[in-house]
Amino acid sequence: MGIADKAKNAAENLAGKAKEAVGDLTGNEKLENEGKADQVKAKAKDVGEDVKDKFTK
Template identity: 75%
Template structure:
């Protein structure tokens, strides 16, 4: 996974946590849910990148 992808996913997750916290503090259920969804999306993107990295590692191992 590229550094730029890691940074983007981390920023998206952090923004999601902020939205969730603000929604919780203000009683805004929609904002809280949006923050949770953002965090889930960032986590899924990280998982997808990890799968790509693992597949590349396997491919590279067979090249040797």
């Protein structure tokens, strides 16, 4: 997993957390759920890259 991929996934996770927080504060359930989904997607990408790295070593 390259540094750029890690940074991109971390940024996506952070953006998801921000969306979730804003959604929670404003009572916007849709935005809150989008934020949670973004976080899950970023985590899945991290796991996928980690697995790929294990097989390429």
